[in-house]
Every structure is written in C-alpha cells, then in structure tokens.
Amino acid sequence: MDKLLIRGGRRLEGTVQIVGAKNAALPAIAAALLSGEKLTLANLPDVVDVATMLTLLGHYGVTTERTASSVTLDAGAAQNAEAPYDIVRRMRATLLVLGPLLARFGTARVSLPGGCAIGARPVDLHLKALATLGGTIDLDAGYINAKAPGGLTGARIVLGSPSVGATETALMAATLARGETEIMNAARDPEVADLASCLVAMGAHIEGAGSHRILVQGGRTLRAARHDIVPDRIEAGTYAIAAAITGGHLELTGARLEHLAAVGEALERTGVRIWPTDRGLMVARDGALRGLDITTEPYPGFPTDLQAQFMALMAIADGASMIRETVFETRFMHVPELNRLGANVTLQGTSALVRGVKSLRGAPVMATDLRASVSLVLAGLVAEGETVINRVYHLDRGYEALDRKLVRCGADIRRVA
Numbered sequence: 566m567d568k569l570l571i572r573g574g575r576r577l578e579g580t581v582q583i584v585g586a587k588n589a590a591l592p593a594i595a596a597a598l599l600s601g602e603k604l605t606l607a608n609l610p611d612v613v614d615v616a617t618m619l620t621l622l623g624h625y626g627v628t629t630e631r632t633a634s635s636v637t638l639d640a641g642a643a644q645n646a647e648a649p650y651d652i653v654r655r656m657r658a659t660l661l662v663l664g665p666l667l668a669r670f671g672t673a674r675v676s677l678p679g680g681c682a683i684g685a686r687p688v689d690l691h692l693k694a695l696a697t698l699g700g701t702i703d704l705d706a707g708y709i710n711a712k713a714p715g716g717l718t719g720a721r722i723v724l725g726s727p728s729v730g731a732t733e734t735a736l737m738a739a740t741l742a743r744g745e746t747e748i749m750n751a752a753r754d755p756e757v758a759d760l761a762s763c764l765v766a767m768g769a770h771i772e773g774a775g776s777h778r779i780l781v782q783g784g785r786t787l788r789a790a791r792h793d794i795v796p797d798r799i800e801a802g803t804y805a806i807a808a809a810i811t812g813g814h815l816e817l818t819g820a821r822l823e824h825l826a827a828v829g830e831a832l833e834r835t836g837v838r839i840w841p842t843d844r845g846l847m848v849a850r851d852g853a854l855r856g857l858d859i860t861t862e863p864y865p866g867f868p869t870d871l872q873a874q875f876m877a878l879m880a881i882a883d884g885a886s887m888i889r890e891t892v893f894e895t896r897f898m899h900v901p902e903l904n905r906l907g908a909n910v911t912l913q914g915t916s917a918l919v920r921g922v923k924s925l926r927g928a929p930v931m932a933t934d935l936r937a938s939v940s941l942v943l944a945g946l947v948a949e950g951e952t953v954i955n956r957v958y959h960l961d962r963g964y965e966a967l968d969r970k971l972v973r974c975g976a977d978i979r980r981v982a
C-alpha cells in the first residue's frame with residue numbers, strides 16, 4: 566500500500582487545474598442505466614471511485630470506452646443483475662444504481678453499501694423516495710430488493726432532510742416514472758444541478774434543480790447525449806486551503822467561486838484573499854491567520870467535505886476556533902491524527918474546539934476516510950520535519966494526482982510503495 570512522505574515548510578505557488586467533480590461524475594455514470602443509447606461524460610476525474618462505479622456498470626453489461634478525461638457508456642445491452650457486495654462495499658455511492666435499475670427494469674437487488682467510515686449513513690430516504698414512486702422495497706440479508714413490475718408512477722416526494730444521494734435517486738427514477746414528480750426539500754448542491762443538466766441533455770424534462778423544489782415530467786425515453794461534469798468545488802476548496810495554510814498563492818483553473826461562496830467567505834474572515842480570475846479563482850495569504858468558528862450545513866452552507874481541511878488550517882491560526890459538524894455528526898476521525906502532528910483539538914460532542922498552535926511537527930499518521938486523509942496532507946505541508954501519510958488509497962479514491970499537483974506547486978512530497 567502506498568504512503569506519502571511530506572517534508573513541510575514550503576509555500577505553494579503556481580496553478581492547479583481543477584477536474585470534474587467526483588460527486589457529480591458518480592450519479593451521472595449511474596444515469597447511463599436509464600437509457601438504451603450512449604452517454605458521453607467529459608471532464609471526468611481520474612479517481613478510484615469513478616473506476617469503481619464504471620466496474621459496477623460493467624457488471625450490468627454496460628460497455629465503456631474511456632479516454633484520459635472522458636467516457637462513453639452504452640447501456641443498450643444492459644441487463645439487470647444483483648449488485649455484488651464485493652464492489653458495493655467499497656463505496657456508498659454505488660447505491661445510486663438502485664433508482665435507475667428499478668425505473669428501467671422494474672426490479673433491482675443491491676447490497677447495502679459501504680464507503681467512508683464517517684458515522685451512520687442510513688439509506689431510508691432513498692428507499693422512501695422510491696416507495697413513494699410506487700416501488701415495493703424490502704431488506705433481506707444485507708440486500709435491498711426493490712420491485713415495480715408495472716413501472717414507477719410520478720408522485721410528491723418530501724425528503725425528511727435534504728440528502729444529496731436521496732435527491733439524486735429520486736430525480737433519476739422520476740425521469741422514467743409516468744407523469745409528474747415533485748421533489749420537496751431537495752438538496753441544492755451543484756452536483757444535483759449537474760445531474761439534472763445531464764438528464765436534460767438525455768431528453769428528461771426537469772425544472773428547479775439547484776433549488777429545494779424540483780419538478781420532473783417523467784415517462785420520456787431518454788436518448789444519446791454528451792455532458793461535461795461540473796468542476797469539483799471540494800477539490801478546489803482543498804487547494805485553496807493548501808495555498809492558505811502554506812502562506813502561498815495558487816490559481817485554481819476551472820474552479821467556480823460561486824460554488825464556494827461559504828468557503829470563500831470563511832477563508833476571507835481568517836485572513837486569506839480569494840478572488841475570481843478569467844480562468845477560475847486565485848487564493849493568496851501573506852498575513853497572519855485568524856481563528857474562526859464554522860458550522861457545516863447542507864449546500865449552500867459550509868460543506869462537510871471541507872470540514873477536516875478547514876480544521877487543519879485552524880490548527881495553526883491565532884486564537885481558538887469552534888468547528889461544529891451537523892451533516893455527519895461523528896465525522897472527526899482526523900482529530901486524533903491532527904493532534905499527533907501537534908495540533909490542539911478537543912472534541913465536545915458534535916463540535917471540535919481548535920486552539921491554534923505556533924507550529925506542527927511531522928509524524929506518521931493514518932486516516933480512515935477521504936477528506937480526513939487530505940486534511941493530514943495539508944497539515945503535513947506546514948509541519949516541521951517529515952509527515953508520513955499511510956493508507957493513501959483513501960486519497961486516490963477522490964483526488965486526481967494530488968501529490969503530483971502539489972509537487973508542481975513546490976511541495977516536497979514523495980510517494981513510496
């Protein structure tokens with residue numbers, strides 16, 4: 566298993582190309598199952614989670630033609646089958662095939678998913694949405710069995726909370742359901758809006774994606790399409806924090822500041838400058854970093870997927886910061902590891918009190934999820950001496966060429982087998 570060896574203390578300078586969002590690519594790949602014609606996805610990130618999703622689709626007989634940054638999926642000869650536990654356990658987003666399979670084939674059997682260890686991640690909202698569209702769902706021995714022999718029917722779905730995945734499940738299933746579907750309390754994330762644009766390119770009729778009420782006129786046959794995946798706001802936010810933590814400046818090409826409004830505002834309040842450019846956005850820090858309290862919230866609030874990285878930044882800020890996590894309440898696996906690097910973080914229920922320290926010291930660390938791992942890389946960029954990041958496969962799940970991109974901007978990082 567690969568490790569990263571980081572020698573901290575270098576300011577980052579240069580340009581980072583932001584790729585398509587993993588969290589937009591995964592549902593778009595699942596959406597290929599809705600149609601018998603080809604779907605081409607461009608600006609596809611080269612990350613392990615995308616490869617896992619493509620492997621899962623291959624299992625259903627979907628053929629894929631891949632280039633460096635795009636894929637053409639052909640589900641013309643797709644057949645329904647059981648989603649095997651061995652693939653599904655690797656990633657929670659594999660659950661996104663459930664809605665399309667049920668909508669197209671009238672039946673689906675998918676293992677309950679695995680994925681990052683970030684607390685209880687129930688699937689009740691996905692199942693309830695499909696049941697509202699007329700599916701019959703039961704759970705048996707770790708599998709979800711869903712049936713709708715006469716097809717799904719449009720309905721009013723009210724999500725108990727604005728789950729990203731459940732909104733996507735409902736949206737995809739609704740495109741083939743007969744009649745109109747209204748999704749209330751929908752997630753407003755750019756990745757949901759991007760899935761809707763992909764479905765519209767395929768011929769679906771959708772209004773309101775990106776707001777909390779989405780309307781779908783279903784029952785159309787979806788056709789061949791091409792779609793560009795939206796740039797990854799979490800990758801962009803991570804590199805923005807890399808620039809900030811090292812006191813450097815980076816231009817993030819392709820990044821969209823409007824998708825990072827809450828993050829940009831938080832960074833500015835800590836003393837970081839962030840502004841749009843013709844090609845993306847620019848991030849720079851020259852002065853001191855100030856501690857700041859933040860609370861994670863559903864989009865457009867501060868994203869839970871940048872909480873760990875922001876905590877690494879606050880670890881070396883002047884003063885104290887309170888970081889409250891409201892989306893995944895136990896998402897704090899990075900705290901003991903940041904403390905091993907010399908941070909002073911105390912957990913108090915769903916909040917973390919971060920008392921800023923003057924400097925961090927390198928040490929061997931290990932993380933159990935994607936964003937926790939990258940927060941340790943960020944801390945390693947400023948820690949004195951050498952930081953060894955174990956279990957790099959978590960990073961490879963969601964960041965394309967992370968170490969290479971950082972090295973190009975001046976970081977001292979080596980990947981060893």
Ligand code: UD1
Binds near residue numbers: 657731892
């Ligand atoms: C997606 C993102 C993930 C991000 C998360 C929140 C993908 C592939 N992953 O995950 O990176 O951290 O959004 O922005 O897009 N919940 C339920 N029942 C359900 C579904 C969710 O109670 O059926 C709860 C979850 O436990 C969690 C909250 O809702 O507390 C938000 O989860 P959700 O928005 O569904 O996250 P994911 O779609 O899994």
